[in-house]
Amino acid sequence: xxxxxxxxxxxxxxxxxxxxxxxxxxxxxxxxxxxxxxxxxxxxxxxxxxxxxxxxxxxxxxxxxxxxxxxxxxxxxxxxxxxxxxxxxxxxxxxxxxxxxxxxxxxxxxxxxxxxxxxxxxxxxxxxxxxxxxxxxxxxxxxxxxxxxxxxxxxxxxxxxxxxxxxxxxxxxxxxxxxxxxxxxxxxxxxxxxxxxxxxxxxxxxxxxxxxxxxxxxxxxxxxxxxxxxxxxxxxxxxxxxxxxxxxxxxxxxxxxxxxxxxxxxxxxxxxxxxxxxxxxxxxxxxxxxxxxxxxxxxxxxxxxxxxxxxxxxxxxxxxxxxxxxxxxxxxxxxxxxxxxxxxxxxxxxxxxxxxxxxxxxxxxxxxxxxxxxxxxxxxxxxxxxxxxxxxxxxxxxxxxxxxxxxxxxxxxxxxxxxxxxxxxxxxxxxxxxxxxxxxxxxxxxxxxxxxxxxxxxxxxxxxxxxxxxxxxxxxxxxxxxxxxxxxxxxxxxxxxxxxxxxxxxxxxxxxxxxxxxxxxxxxxxxxxxxxxxxxxxxxxxxxxxxxxxxxxxxxxxxxxxxxxxxxxxxxxxxxxxxxxxxxxxxxxxxxxxxxxxxxxxxxxxxxxxxxxxxxx
Numbered sequence: 176x177x178x179x180x181x182x183x184x185x186x187x188x189x190x191x192x193x194x195x196x197x198x199x200x201x202x203x204x205x206x207x208x209x210x211x212x213x214x215x216x217x218x219x220x221x222x223x224x225x226x227x228x229x230x231x232x233x234x235x236x237x238x239x240x241x242x243x244x245x246x247x248x249x250x251x252x253x254x255x256x257x258x259x260x261x262x263x264x265x266x267x268x269x270x271x272x273x274x275x276x277x278x279x280x281x282x283x284x285x286x287x288x289x290x291x292x293x294x295x296x297x298x299x300x301x302x303x304x305x306x307x308x309x310x311x312x313x314x315x316x317x318x319x320x321x322x323x324x325x326x327x328x329x330x331x332x333x334x335x336x337x338x339x340x341x342x343x344x345x346x347x348x349x350x351x352x353x354x355x356x357x358x359x360x361x362x363x364x365x366x367x368x369x370x371x372x373x374x375x376x377x378x379x380x381x382x383x384x385x386x387x388x389x390x391x392x393x394x395x396x397x398x399x400x401x402x403x404x405x406x407x408x409x410x411x412x413x414x415x416x417x418x419x420x421x422x423x424x425x426x427x428x429x430x431x432x433x434x435x436x437x438x439x440x441x442x443x444x445x446x447x448x449x450x451x452x453x454x455x456x457x458x459x460x461x462x463x464x465x466x467x468x469x470x471x472x473x474x475x476x477x478x479x480x481x482x483x484x485x486x487x488x489x490x491x492x493x494x495x496x497x498x499x500x501x502x503x504x505x506x507x508x509x510x511x512x513x514x515x516x517x518x519x520x521x522x523x524x525x526x527x528x529x530x531x532x533x534x535x536x537x538x539x540x541x542x543x544x545x546x547x548x549x550x551x552x553x554x555x556x557x558x559x560x561x562x563x564x565x566x567x568x569x570x571x572x573x574x575x576x577x578x579x580x581x582x583x584x585x586x587x588x589x590x591x592x593x594x595x596x597x598x599x600x601x602x603x604x605x606x607x608x609x610x611x612x613x614x615x616x617x618x619x620x621x622x623x624x625x626x627x628x629x630x631x632x633x634x635x636x637x638x639x640x641x642x643x644x645x646x647x648x649x650x651x652x653x654x655x656x657x658x659x660x661x662x663x664x665x666x667x668x669x670x671x672x673x674x675x676x677x678x679x680x681x682x683x684x685x686x687x688x689x690x691x692x693x694x695x696x697x698x699x700x701x702x703x704x705x706x707x708x709x710x711x712x713x714x715x716x717x718x719x720x721x722x723x724x725x726x727x728x729x730x731x732x733x734x735x736x737x738x739x740x741x742x743x744x745x746x747x748x749x750x751x752x753x754x755x756x757x758x759x760x761x762x763x764x765x766x767x768x769x770x771x772x773x774x775x776x777x778x779x780x781x782x783x784x785x786x787x788x789x790x791x792x
Contacts, residue, residue, distance in 0.1 A: 196221050196228045197264045203271040206249070212240055218267060228258055228265035240269060248277045248307030248346055250339040277339065277346040279307045285352035290326045295350070298322055307346035312337065323352055324390035329413065329421045330355030358388040361420040367427035368406075371464040376400060376427060378503040388413075388421050396425075402539065403498065405430055405459060432459045438755075442663065442671075442787050449477040449671075465498040477517075486517040505534040514550075516655075518672070520694045521573050522556040523655055544585040549615045552577045552655055558692050560682045567678060570731075571654040571694060579653045580616030583608045591630065595756070596790070598638045602628040610650070620650035628792055636709040636719075642792040646699040647733050657695025658729050661776075663785035664792065665701055666727035667763035668744025673777050675729040693776065696729040698736040703791060707750065717752040723791075725763065742768050742775075744783075750790075761785045 199218050201209050213219050216236040221229065237254045244252035251274030259266045279301040283292060296302075298318040300311050316335050323331040334351040360382050365373050379399035381392040393411050400409045408428035413421050434457045442449035457469035470493045477486040492512035500507035510529040516522065531546035554573040561567055568574060584607050591600035603626070610620040624646040631639045646658050661669030668674075676696045681687035705723040712718060726741040748761030763783045768775045 194227055194260060194263045194265045195225055196267065198222070198266045200266060200268045201271060202268060203273065206273055206276075207243065207247070212243065212269075215239055215243060228267060230258070233258060233267055236267075237269060240271065244271075244273065246309035248279075248309070249273050249275075250277045250341055250344070250346060251275065275344055276306045277344050279303055279305050279348060280345050281348045281350065283350045283352075285354065287323065287326065287328065287352075287354045287357075290323055294322050295319060299348070301348065307337075307348075309337065312348060319350060321390050323354060324388070325392075327357040327359070327387040327389070328354045329358035329388040329415050356419045358415075358419045358421050360384055360386045360388055361414075361417065361422040363423045363425065365425045365427065368429055372405065372427075372429065375403065375405075375465060375499055375503075376425060378499065379403060380425075382423075393423070398539070400425075400427065405498075407431070430459065432461075433457075434459070440788050442785075449475060451475045463497075467496045467498075469494050469496075486519075488516050490514050490516075500532065502534070505532060507532050508546075517556065519692045520558050520561050520571070521554050521654070523552050523554055525551040525553050525576075527551075540589050542587045542589075544583070544587070546583045547581070547614055548583065549578070549580040550655075552579060552653070554654075558682070558690075560678060560680055560690055560692050561694065563680070563683065564678055567694060570652075573654055577653050577655070578615065578617045579610060579655065580612075580614035581608045581610040581620075582614055591628075596752075597628075597630045597640075598632050599630055601630070602626075608656075610653070610656075618651040618653050620648055620652055620656070622646070622648045622656065633706070633708075638707045640703075640705045640707060640792065642701075642703045642705075644699070644701040647736075648697045649733070652697050654695070657697065658699040659693060659695050660699060660701050660727045660729050661783075663759070663761065663787040664789075666703075666725045666742060666744060667723065667746055667761050667785055667791070668725060668742065668765035668781075668783055669763075669777060670783055673783075674727055674742060675776065676731045677776050691777070696731050698733040699727070699729045700736060700738060700741060701727040702741070705791065713751065717750075719750045719752075720747060721750060721759075721761070722747045723761070723763075748785075756788050757790055759785070759787055759789065759791070761791075 196218060199213055199216065199222060201212055204212060216239060217232045218236050221227070221232065233256050237256045241252055241254045253272040253274070255270045257268050259268060280303050281296065281299065281301070283295060286292060286295065299315045301307060316333065319335065320331060320333040323333070332353045334353070336349050338347040338349060340347055361384055363377070363380065363384060365376050368376065379396065381395045381399065382389065386392070393413065397409050397411050400406055406427045407430040408426070410426040412424045412426070414423070415421055436453065436455040438453040440451045442451065452474045453472070455469060455471040457467055459467045461468055470491070472489070472491045474489040477488070479485070490512060492510055495509045497507045499505060508529070508531040510531070511527070513526050515524040527548065527550040529546060529548040531544060533542060533544045535541065536543055553576045557573050561571070561573070586605045588603045591597040591602055606624045606626070608622040610616050610618045610622075612619065624644070626644045627642070629641045633639055648656065659672040659675040660666050661674035662671035666674050672693050675693040677691050677693040679691040680689065682690045703723055703725045705721050707719060707721045709717055709719040723746050725744045725746070728736060728741045730736045743766040744763040745766060746761055746763035748759060751758045761784065765781045769781060770778060
């Protein structure tokens with residue numbers, strides 16, 4: 176009505192197309208920003224395509240603005256509109272009287288006596304007296320019903336509504352339950368697969384006949400079956416038509432047995448370009464229904480910026496996996512392969528073999544891996560600068576073949592909301608390796624590597640992420656087990672592998688050209704704090720930025736590693752979320768320890784840049 180009167184005040188109403196919308200402005204909006212309000216308006220799209228002002232859309236958008244405030248608890252909000260014209264340009268202006276935000280009050284009716292009210296309240300993130308938020312209420316409704324369903328009430332219904340008490344400035348959340356009879360699970364039917372696959376599916380059910388009905392058990396069962404990795408479709412349908420006994424049909428469709436994977440990537444840092452490839456093939460259900468055989472080939476090629484040096488690398492690995500080995504959720508693996516790795520100090524190559532077992536420890540979020548590995552390593556193309564220093568040659572042992580055998584244990588606790596792009600939670604891993612002659616090796620050593628990560632949402636899609644990793648090797652240290660740091664997934668003030676014990680001097684094999692050759696250390700700290708902030712979208716792909724502080728060090732002895740004497744770097748970067756993962760470009764600037772050529776890696780170098788795919792941690 177206001178918009179129509181405004182148009183009349185300027186003379187006869189104009190037809191669409193007679194003028195051009197040039198701006199949508201807001202007045203009085205202290206609690207919600209202009210961009211927040213504009214994004215949800217129909218006139219936002221008109222503005223982007225330089226269309227004409229439309230009196231009908233002006234009124235519709237006024238209700239949309241009012242609705243946005245109501246959803247956030249501003250039940251006394253008033254929105255008025257007007258159109259101001261200057262020549263053929265039109266500006267729509269909304270005047271908003273926000274009023275105070277309503278407080279929350281929750282009323283619960285019909286809750287069964289055996290369901291604690293505190294359990295219901297815990298699922299509604301709106302305490303009495305707190306400001307009301309409709310989105311939080313709407314999101315919580317399935318969980319509010321789930322509390323009663325999980326107590327055995329398969330036929331429960333929830334009538335939830337919000338009543339605005341303007342006089343008391345209160346939003347009353349009314350939760351009216353109709354519980355129905357308390358139910359139990361009945362017969363469970365698995366369809367779509369037979370034999371060992373059907374039995375594996377039954378072993379992953381979180382419920383059994385005669386158990387008290389639970390919606391949570393149905394959801395967890397579906398997660399278990401998808402996590403098994405052999406089913407493309409999992410449909411779990413409870414039959415509530417039979418009263419207090421609820422039968423369940425589990426309909427499964429087996430995934431494709433043959434899978435071919437192809438991929439590749441590019442990397443760049445201040446020293447090298449790197450090209451990476453991947454090719455793989457897997458066959459599920461062979462030689463037995465719960466088995467999978469696969470072969471994985473990963474070549475890579477690193478070239479110096481001056482194209483003077485190159486480092487070819489490849490790994491080929493064949494694997495046989497057996498699901499439910501010994502017990503449910505236990506996965507056994509047998510691997511055999513060959514490694515060829517050229518690094519600055521030497522080229523190593525040779526065959527390897529591994530045996531492993533992975534299992535849950537009571538929950539899917541806690542896993543244990545144990546294994547045995549044996550690798551025969553030979554060396555070639557040892558850098559001349561290394562050979563000119565007998566003490567380094569003796570420490571590395573690269574003048575003779577090495578047989579490395581050991582037992583490995585890894586305990587993982589994963590509390591992240593998403594393992595690929597986490598926004599909340601934590602991750603902890605403890606990996607130990609005991610190298611011993613009893614495992615077939617010729618080295619006696621103990622490696623301990625704890626790794627902790629945490630993620631905290633900051634609001635508006637931003638996330639604060641932290642990472643701390645420590646490593647120490649006690650005893651005889653094989654050359655290929657030494658630690659390196661620096662690079663896109665480590666201390667980003669350095670290039671790949673650059674943060675580690677190294678040797679600098681003239682290489683007699685290259686006309687006495689001065690080189691720096693990292694050869695690795697036996698103790699390591701690698702840490703980072705990073706704020707990840709979304710910016711916009713580029714062709715439907717989210718674009719964000721990150722600001723980070725990295726600290727780390729790698730030393731030749733455990734005693735020389737001091738947490739208060741790390742190499743620190745600050746930096747920033749961009750993240751583009753693509754279908755293959757986040758494409759990441761980071762620039763790091765070293766803050767300290769850059770000037771001592773005898774003690775510090777990459778002396779005099781402050782800047783490092785990195786282009787890669789995947790988050791740093």
